[in-house]
Amino acid sequence: MGQRVQRLAAYAVIVRGDEILLSRLSERVTKHELWTLPGGGVDHGEDPRAAVVREIHEETGLEAEVGVSAHVFSMHLEDTWRRGRRVDAHSVRIVYDGWVAADAPEPHVVEVDGSTVEAAWKPLSAVLDGSVPTVSLVGEALGVLMPHQRQRVAAYAYVERDGALLLTRNSVLGPHPGVWTLPGGGVDHGESPAATVVRELHEECGLDGTVGDLLTVDDHHFTGEAPNGRREDFHAIRIVYRATVPEGVEPQVVEVDGTTDAAEWVPLAELGAGRREVSSLVAAALAAARR
Known part of the structure; x- marks a missing residue:
């Protein structure tokens, strides 16, 4: 068994009309096209709500707000790879309801050399039918986060x-x-x-x-x-x-x-x-x- 690694991250489901805001993972994370919710790791001492607002800005360039309640998702991979080494990984993901202003500009990535290479509004229908490839968290969050x-x-x-x-x-x-x-x-x-x-x-x-x-x-x-x-x-x-x-x-x-x-x-x-x-x-x- 590899070294135990636990990560706490915060994300947001941001839906506008029939589209959802997503971030595409960079090639250093995956060689395949894969989209996820905007968000990321919570820094030591950082409030998760502040973390997700910060991450949304870094990954999409948009100023977002998030609700006060959230859903928590847990994923345990006993044998996987992280940064070139085999680990026993446990991810705890806090997912909030989020929103941006109706007149918000088009999303664009702000951070340099990060885990995100693209941000875009994607059709909800294409996400739900699998036409847009996403991490499992997207579907799980959409299943419970109602308007x-x-x-x-x-x-x-x-x-x-x-x-x-x-x-x-x-x-x-x-x-x-x-x-x-x-x-x-x-x-x-x-x-x-x-x-x-x-x-x-x-x-x-x-x-x-x-x-x-x-x-x-x-x-x-x-x-x-x-x-x-x-x-x-x-x-x-x-x-x-x-x-x-x-x-x-x-x-x-x-x-x-x-x-x-x-x-x-x-x-x-x-x-x-x-x-x-x-x-x-x-x-x-x-x-x-x-x-």
Whole structure:
């Protein structure tokens, strides 16, 4: 039996749409094309989460974030070769859920003469069917690391006047940029939904609103990328109130660099004709208002 060697390493599963970020091992590690998760050895005294962020930058040139929880994988090879010698190797691999910004540049290797020679986004389908050759850790990690689950409670205003509906447009920082929706947003911890509507009407439309009766409660469940690039299994619970705003004051966005970049009175006839892209929340609110 060879010398015992134990290694602790940290990696991240970073999925964007239908692609996964991978690093290709250099020829000094393997003579064959072989891809792995970005990551690497944890230095003495280094936090594993800090190690994986460092390794992702070195191997892909990207600035990443990782979740606080992880899965641990263990591989024991009693008789293998490491750096030209026969060893009894034990690898402990900590794998995190990771993400990069949606507008992150194309990956490229930063480290010189390291174990990685290429970094790229690879189709998930090609990884799963074996078209892209990967180390076993990739498949094992994909089998257990599901998208981050997130539930969000938000409150919105339905303000209709003179045949028009008050709507706001999602900015590039928000979900579905360019889509129009009702003014509103997430309910802060300890905040009543009605107070959320008043606050959001001011931030997104510059208007002082008065909240009326509850119109409807709607929910929306989907899996996709959050504005920060993290893949989420997202469940939105959306509370909609009827509301009124003062006459003679035009809406204008107050908050700077937020998720809203425009606010307008949109004619209901225009919405009915489908000439403007609106969120499913608008359709649900309109249906409830007609009942």
